[in-house]
Amino acid sequence: MADKVRHAKAAIWWLSLENFLERRHIWPLHDKVRYIKRVFQGRRPLRGAKSLKHMIHFSQTQHATEYLNQCGIEPIPLIDSINEDFLNDNHLAYASTKRDIILYNPNKGKKVTDKLIAANPQWQFVPLKGLDREQLSQQLYAAKLYIDFGHHPGRDRMPREAAMHGCCLITGVLGSAGNDVDLPIPRRYKLDSSEAGFVAEFSKLATDILADFTTHNRNFDSYRAYLKSEPNIFRKQIADYFLEKQE
Secondary structure (H helix, E strand, C coil): CCCCCCCCCCCEEEEEHHHHCCCCCCCHHHHHHHHHHHCCCCCCCCHHHHHCCCCCEEEEEEEHHHHHCCCCCCCEEEECCCCCCCCCCHHHCCCCCCEEEECCCCCCCHHHHHHHHHHHCCCCEEHHHCCHHHHHHHHHHHEEEEECCCCCCCCCHHHHHHHHCCCEEECCHHHHHHHCCCCCHHHHHHHCCCCHHHHHHHHHHHHHHHHHHHHHHCHHHHHHHHHHHHHHHHHHHHHHHHHCCCC
């Protein structure tokens, strides 16, 4: 659609790389076939982003920036923020009442999560689905741990909201979760689901988090501080490009 713009400057804001590449990190050949199908449908350029050099590009993630750099594009950084109503310390009031609950998004990394649930029947895994905003907050305030082994196409909303509700996180290393810029949490909380000892490693870490939640929760304080700064970073990036550039 951006390529059809004729009377304005077209810009693309890269909120997701994996979805553009049709990459699911499960079967590479399937990903390529799916991408080619989109090319024939007129929804993807044949040569990927290399075909889009004439446009303005904004990037939400370091993950997308590295891909665009490989395509000869230097994007303009433009992150975003979660709902600012969550960027507070309200979670501290719930710290002593949190329970041994592990939350997950059933639409992200389902095969990996199913494996973890089967291997750990002693824990209560709760899918976040069919909830309104208030119900979602209640679930997040009640739980100690949120896990996400999906493909992290961008700076996903749920890990950020979970952290601001006082949850500890355990994620995979796919997509934007693979670097320390897009998801700046301690490396020990990122596990590679493709490794042989993954399930045992997860069980050990989760056991430790649930047993010593206070200690582990403090390890996410710097991440929460960064999340609180995102609105100001976002506004400054907007001002730097759209306002100062115009002046």
